[in-house]
Amino acid sequence: MRIPRAPFAFVQASASSDGGCATDCHGALDRADHLRDDPAALSALWSNARVVLLDDAGRSAADSTGQLLAPHGHEISQGPGGVGAAVFLGLDHDGGGWFALAAALTAFVAPQWLDLRSAATVWPALDAGVFAQACALQHWRGRHRFCGACGGAVVLSRGGWLGRCEQCGLEHYPRTDPAVIVAVSDGSRLLLGRQSSWPPRRYSVVAGFVEPGETLEQCLAREVEEEVGIRVSRIRYFASQPWPFPHSLMIAFVCDWESGEIRPQAGEIEAADWFEVLQLPKLPSKISIARRLIDAEVQRIAGEMRAGLA
Numbered sequence: 566m567r568i569p570r571a572p573f574a575f576v577q578a579s580a581s582s583d584g585g586c587a588t589d590c591h592g593a594l595d596r597a598d599h600l601r602d603d604p605a606a607l608s609a610l611w612s613n614a615r616v617v618l619l620d621d622a623g624r625s626a627a628d629s630t631g632q633l634l635a636p637h638g639h640e641i642s643q644g645p646g647g648v649g650a651a652v653f654l655g656l657d658h659d660g661g662g663w664f665a666l667a668a669a670l671t672a673f674v675a676p677q678w679l680d681l682r683s684a685a686t687v688w689p690a691l692d693a694g695v696f697a698q699a700c701a702l703q704h705w706r707g708r709h710r711f712c713g714a715c716g717g718a719v720v721l722s723r724g725g726w727l728g729r730c731e732q733c734g735l736e737h738y739p740r741t742d743p744a745v746i747v748a749v750s751d752g753s754r755l756l757l758g759r760q761s762s763w764p765p766r767r768y769s770v771v772a773g774f775v776e777p778g779e780t781l782e783q784c785l786a787r788e789v790e791e792e793v794g795i796r797v798s799r800i801r802y803f804a805s806q807p808w809p810f811p812h813s814l815m816i817a818f819v820c821d822w823e824s825g826e827i828r829p830q831a832g833e834i835e836a837a838d839w840f841e842v843l844q845l846p847k848l849p850s851k852i853s854i855a856r857r858l859i860d861a862e863v864q865r866i867a868g869e870m871r872a873g874l875a
């Protein structure tokens with residue numbers, strides 16, 4: 566069986582993917598929302614379900630070869646446990662259940678524990694996607710144990726997807742922070758910049774978090790102007806990627822330079838410049854949509870240049 570490889574981490578390639586940016590609109594799992602309110606159904610799934618075990622640092626149990634080790638429910642306990650003990654992640658293509666559980670609640674011994682960034686580079690898309698989902702939820706649960714409105718304890722329900730304040734009744738949901746990421750070109754070159762905290766000589770595209778009251782396009786234009794001082798136009802959507810470090814969604818675009826000279830933002834951007842597509846600096850890891858975006862733009866620009874020469 567061909568294991569689907571992700572075009573970048575946590576996302577499956579579409580069956581019709583031609584090497585471009587096409588990605589599958591179906592998730593790693595069917596999240597089966599209707600089962601979250603059905604504790605009897607979740608209990609029935611448990612015995613043969615796969616359970617992603619996470620340690621306190623958010624690392625997953627892995628076998629001796631470094632691949633995902635997700636034991637069956639019956640190897641761990643009689644059932645998914647009390648309210649919110651195990652989180653229901655969804656159903657795989659064979660209808661099998663997937664759960665996530667804090668390893669500290671079990672006696673299970675794993676040969677090793679692997680962090681999400683390492684797993685993302687070597688695990689198949691399904692396994693890495695499931696791990697990413699489990700990790701993001703664990704992070705949310707750990708930081709929303711008390712109600713932000715009244716300080717009361719938050720009790721989880723719906724298979725771990727809803728928190729309700731015991732005191733004031735306010736509902737709390739897992740959150741995702743949208744961030745835009747953008748490749749700017751001037752027709753023949755790509756704009757890349759770097760932060761001083763990055764590995765030496767590594768450059769990437771501009772990225773930034775969406776602020777309240779802002780559209781994705783407004784955020785993109787603002788971030789580019791803030792970070793490198795130029796104005797852009799012709800904003801086109803590229804693809805998106807869950808980025809659970811700890812709970813972002815990267816929404817990628819391409820756009821054109823419109824006006825202005827590069828002026829790196831002091832204290833934020835150490836250096837930024839236009840790069841010829843055949844003379845690129847060190848680039849981000851292949852697990853990131855940033856890399857996919859750069860590779861796709863390089864291909865597009867190089868193709869247009871070849872066509873122009875023909």
Ligand SMILES: [Zn+2]
Pocket residue numbers: 712713714715716717730731732733734735
């Ligand atoms: Zn409350």
